[in-house]
Amino acid sequence: MEQITVKVPGDTYESLEEYTESEHDGNRSEAIRELLARGLEYDDLENERDRLERQLAATNQRVDQHQELVEYVQEERDLQQHREERRDAPLWTRAKWYVFGRDHNNNEKSEA
DSSP states (O other): OOOOOOOOOOOHHHHHHHHHHHHHHEEEHHHHHHHHHHHHHHHHHHHHHHHHHHHHHHHHHHHHHHHHHHHHHHHHHHHHHHHHOOOOOOOOHHHHHHHOOOOTTOGGGGOO
8 A cells, every 4th residue: 555644624524533433443544445445435425326317318308309209299180180181071061161260169960
């Protein structure tokens, strides 16, 4: 193992000493190694969280685009159905629609 020397503020030193006594029976080197390992693990977990957040955002964007496409296709399908109904309707029904307007909620085919 390599040896390093670190200077820390007094309050950090006191916290380290308390942690060393309570968790590592006074073995300061072991306590510092554990804290460094935890810090590195924390950084790795933060990076993983950020990656997953980006992945979730991309997935949500794809879902939104898919939903927009589904809505567009449904609108086009409805339009096509109305065109076919208008094309297949008898002349008197089309004249009625022209004069009074067409109620798209009713099924006009049942009138014919």
